[in-house]
Amino acid sequence: MMSHNVDSEIEVEVLFFAAAAETVGLHRLQVSVRAGVSLGDLSKQLQGRYPGLSRWMHCGRWAVDEKFSELTTAIENPCTIAFIPPVSGG
Numbered sequence: 001m002m003s004h005n006v007d008s009e010i011e012v013e014v015l016f017f018a019a020a021a022e023t024v025g026l027h028r029l030q031v032s033v034r035a036g037v038s039l040g041d042l043s044k045q046l047q048g049r050y051p052g053l054s055r056w057m058h059c060g061r062w063a064v065d066e067k068f069s070e071l072t073t074a075i076e077n078p079c080t081i082a083f084i085p086p087v088s089g090g
Helices: 018-024 039-049 051-057
Strands: 009-016 028-034 061-064 067-069 080-084
Touching (some): 009 018, 018 051, 018 080, 039 061, 039 080
Parallel strands (some): 009 080
Antiparallel strands (some): 009 028
């Protein structure tokens, strides 16, 4: 069994959908983060790399391992994170 201390790096997969995927140019991205970092911190890191994401961050949703999560959620283990921007229907 592998445990992570606060200073260790973990790999997470980030999935992007709809307009967010178009902005990033990818549907999935592997990212190294410090164990225990918050989803909000990851959001800021991604906005730094892909400034176009900022337009959806206030109204999009985050999910960790297929469960909607708050920005205060700590990322402690390798996982799959999804960002779902708002979608309009017609």
